[in-house]
């Protein structure tokens with residue numbers, strides 16, 4: 493047995509170690525990594541068949557109170573025109589996405605608690621009037637606020653941890669505390685949300701061992717969803733000169749997450765489609781089972797760029813739905829009309 497085969501067998505047997513994960517993450521070529529991709533694709537097929545769930549995103553506000561070093565809409569960036577979609581605009585976008593086949597609305601924004609009242613109303617109306625599942629991706633809040641949102645009808649909450657390396661987390665997030673972020677994730681789970689988290693691959697100073705630690709943290713947290721994105725620089729941030737990550741390390745991380753969390757929902761993220769034209773197809777082929785088309789009205793998209801060269805900025809409103817069907821097909825899969833509740837319960 494080769495070292496790769498032995499390590500893969502260890503993962504299958506539940507013997508998952510930092511050394512094993514670091515070894516697999518360090519494999520330098522796609523050719524050598526192929527047995528891992530084959531296995532992650534197989535595991536994905538076993539649990540999801542050829543189904544791809546669709547979650548439409550509405551980026552409803554780009555106001556943010558924080559200054560994460562990698563983020564194009566962080567509060568220090570004065571070049572961004574700030575916007576908040578009105579309640580009517582949010583509801584119209586949700587209604588349109590439902591017509592296009594997405595039964596889940598992801599409401600995403602910078603950390604903008606001053607707009608929570610409007611978001612709460614939007615959650616109620618989307619839940620009651622449109623009968624859609626709702627994911628919130630709006631950052632850290634107090635437990636009482638999470639409770640209000642779930643009472644209003646929210647189903648899922650996406651809060652990426654980005655890295656579990658204490659020093660790296662502190663350097664990148666001047667306003668945040670890693671332990672508090674972890675606490676938020678536990679609170680969200682306890683309240684009954686389907687919890688999503690995730691990391692960025694290729695952060696400055698991030699070691700392969702640190703990514704292995706992130707994966708071990710995911711095993712403990714057992715989230716319903718994990719989103720992985722490559723680091724992509726934004727010209728108006730302190731990390732403007734850091735090199736963008738290739739798709740390969742991002743795909744390796746995704747494949748390993750599929751192996752350690754076989755039933756979690758794993759999106760083929762927009763950032764993967766930005767770093768490689770067929771990045772989302774590649775992700776769907778090796779283990780992703782979710783795709784997230786953008787339903788933010790066209791006039792706002794240019795102002796919601798977390799990194800440079802983000803794709804789908806100038807797309808006509810609604811065109812993303814057709815595009816995601818084509819992406820799934822190119823990966824040998826099909827979009828299903830479903831709320832796509834987590835199997836990871």
Ligand code: SF4
Nearest residue numbers: 556558560563566602
């Ligand atoms: S990553 Fe999120 S919290 Fe941090 S600056 Fe960007 S929008 Fe704000």
